[in-house]
Amino acid sequence: MAGESLINDYTSGPVAKQLLNFAWPFMVSNLLQTAYNLVDMMVVGRFVGSAGLSAVSVGADLLHFYTFLGMGFCNAGQVIISQYVGLGDRKGLSKIVGTMFTFILSLSLVVAVLGLAGVDAIMGWLNVPAEALDSCRAYTVCCTAGLFFSFGYVMVAAILRGMGDAKRPLIFVAVASVLNVVLDVVLVSQGMGTFGAALATVIAQGTSFVFSVVYLWRRRERLGFDFQLRDLIPDRRNLILLLRLGIPMMIQSCAISVSTLFVSSRINAYGVTVSAVTGVGSKLSAIASIVTLALSQAGATMVGQNFAARKPERVQKTLVAAIVLGGAFAAALSAVIALWPEQVFALFNNEAEVLAMSLAYVGIAVLNFFGWALRGPSTALCNGMGFPAMNFTLGLIDGVVMRIGLCLLLGEAFQMGIQGYWLGSALAGYVFFIVMFPYFLSGRWKTRQPPVVE
8 A cells, every 4th residue: 555555554653643644634634724714704794794604604604514414424524534555455345436426416415405495494493583594595496406515525535534635635625715705705695695605605615525536536547446437336334334333423413412402492582692602602613623623533534544454552542632732722713702702793793782792702612612622532532443432422422412401501491591501502522532531441343343454
């Protein structure tokens, strides 16, 4: 697997340096993705107002749920690929790539059709504020229609990440980000509102997906995947493996997303200003995730390779380095939001009501930042090992038991109102660390078999 291969081997060498070198393209990629999501919020907030901000916030949460349906299987594919790399199995690698292409792109079409058919019922269930309803529907319909491109890009990025390549996905995201920013400003400022913001995103993601597929096709010999019809026929063993790992990962992500949508629906009932502030808060959390998700994504591949290669000491070093780096970034963000809360919120919306409420969100933002910092290494361990039962359990605990349970307990039973919903959602972000850290210290994970050899 040397020479002209697209694959990078992380089973030897200095761990912390490798993690940083592997993670920095993820960080820039996540920064760019967050940037063009922030541009949606900023441009819509400026040209459409708080109603548009609320519409994009609610619509984005729903689209995240749809994306998570595919992302669970993409993450599972990344784990399988990384373990094939650790074992040096090129034949297995080629088969899982073909299986992912056919299954995940087919899934995107099914989700899009169902999402478009049920859009009106979903808008009602989410309690979208009346002022934002039409804008939210337009945004959601457009983005749902483009799920093929969204799923496709996430899939190709997962394939490359599993092989240890973080730089090419960065290039594809850069293309999408620049195009999205330009189209956002042009379309929204010309009176297309939230539909224009959604259309800009779909066009940008579609362009990025096409470029990424062309890249893989031109390097098909190094990948060992020819893009012929026979390669796209799902391999039974790898499809079963993808489903076995992907379904729990999907349930984990979707349980968290559904609980977020539930909490959002309760928050939306407080009015458009509260909905707008919560939307800005979610974007601040997205900024926190720039580094921690990168460490999680890079860490999952490094954990997967070293777990399959039976090098537990390198797994441990990877996770410790991820905790230290993620914690430092969370501390820096906390200082910024604590010192300049109104200035930060004014980047998205300068309405007096929104800025006044921003002061009450500072403590919640800090909790969210450190929750992300601890969640990243925990998911890296769980996903890198390919531990479906743990993913399933954590998804239910985080999403159903903790997020919904704490929000209702604090917001309703303790009558804390919106502060209770914000606090409950923030505290739920620590579930992964609370469960996975003792498991990591116990050392029991070292006795597990990699899924690709079970």
